[in-house]
Amino acid sequence: MRKTTIIVPCYNESGRLSKDAFVEAASKDRGLHFLFVNDGSTDRTLEVLKDLKKASPGQFDYLDLEKNSGKAEAVRRGFIAALEGASANIGYWDADLATPLEEIEKFCAILDKGGATLVIASRVRLLGRDIQRRALRHYLGRVFATFASLLLKIPVYDTQCGAKVFKRSDDLKRAFSRPFKVKWTFDVELFARLLLLDKDASLTWVEYPLEKWADVKGSKLKRGDFLKGGLEFLKIFGILYLPFIRRGYLEGLKRNSK
Numbered sequence: 001m002r003k004t005t006i007i008v009p010c011y012n013e014s015g016r017l018s019k020d021a022f023v024e025a026a027s028k029d030r031g032l033h034f035l036f037v038n039d040g041s042t043d044r045t046l047e048v049l050k051d052l053k054k055a056s057p058g059q060f061d062y063l064d065l066e067k068n069s070g071k072a073e074a075v076r077r078g079f080i081a082a083l084e085g086a087s088a089n090i091g092y093w094d095a096d097l098a099t100p101l102e103e104i105e106k107f108c109a110i111l112d113k114g115g116a117t118l119v120i121a122s123r124v125r126l127l128g129r130d131i132q133r134r135a136l137r138h139y140l141g142r143v144f145a146t147f148a149s150l151l152l153k154i155p156v157y158d159t160q161c162g163a164k165v166f167k168r169s170d171d172l173k174r175a176f177s178r179p180f181k182v183k184w185t186f187d188v189e190l191f192a193r194l195l196l197l198d199k200d201a202s203l204t205w206v207e208y209p210l211e212k213w214a215d216v217k218g219s220k221l222k223r224g225d226f227l228k229g230g231l232e233f234l235k236i237f238g239i240l241y242l243p244f245i246r247r248g249y250l251e252g253l254k255r256n257s258k
């Protein structure tokens with residue numbers, strides 16, 4: 001059976017994590033696996049994850065990071081573990097389910113059809129779709145996404161939505177082999193890594209306009225983080241375009257995954 005592993009980074013999510021939604025998604029598709037990464041939570045998150053694993057040990061598992069390391073590192077640790085397994089598709093998904101789990105099967109259908117190596121969730125407000133985003137987050141997000149697209153030189157509309165599924169590959173392994181240099185914009189650094197490893201990589205990436213997306217209360221993102229994102233872009237610029245930084249960075253990725 002085709003297997004898909006979805007990594008769910010969790011930092012103090014006991015109040016937001018909907019056990020029922022995960023159990024329902026898993027019961028609908030027996031090939032679907034969830035790997036939660038408890039990112040040093042100080043609330044009851046770990047207990048919730050233990051309960052889920054008890055409910056279906058074959059489909060739910062978790063990693064427990066002792067100290068809080070941030071979403072980027074939590075996702076990276078999840079990928080390292082998932083890449084050891086046999087899943088054909090591996091993705092990550094925000095724990096608050098701003099992107100509903102029902103979308104996973106559509107992502108996998110695109111990957112399984114052949115040709116695509118990555119499906120990126122995109123929050124595009126279109127008639128007939130249900131994208132509920134606060135106005136300020138929407139406009140800041142549009143500015144951010146425009147810069148991300150210019151930086152990467154690819155026509156991507158939304159790099160920051162927390163739902164992406166990849167086809168397993170050696171480059172994917174290399175891309176997760178080293179900790180990210182940035183925190184808030186690691187999705188952009190991840191794309192940069194894949195493009196450095198293969199300049200044509202984006203030819204097989206597909207952006208999927210979500211049917212449904214909604215801001216979920218309890219985001220830990222603060223207003224200042226938008227500015228931090230700008231500074232992080234400078235780092236990614238250096239990685240992509242300054243040869244003396246790029247060379248060592250790329251060698252590091254290739255060396256570490258062997």
Ligand SMILES: Nc1nc2c(ncn2[C@@H]2O[C@H](COP(=O)(O)OP(=O)(O)O)[C@@H](O)[C@H]2O)c(=O)[nH]1
Pocket residue numbers: 008009010011012013039068069070071072074093094095096098162218219220221
């Ligand atoms: N903010 C934050 N989120 C983390 C961290 N570690 C893991 N996450 C997870 O990253 C995902 C996105 O978090 P959220 O606060 O909803 O971010 P937003 O929706 O982009 O505002 C959730 O699944 C969090 O549990 C962390 O250190 N800080």
Ligand SMILES: [Mg+2]
Pocket residue numbers: 094096098216219
């Ligand atoms: Mg959120």
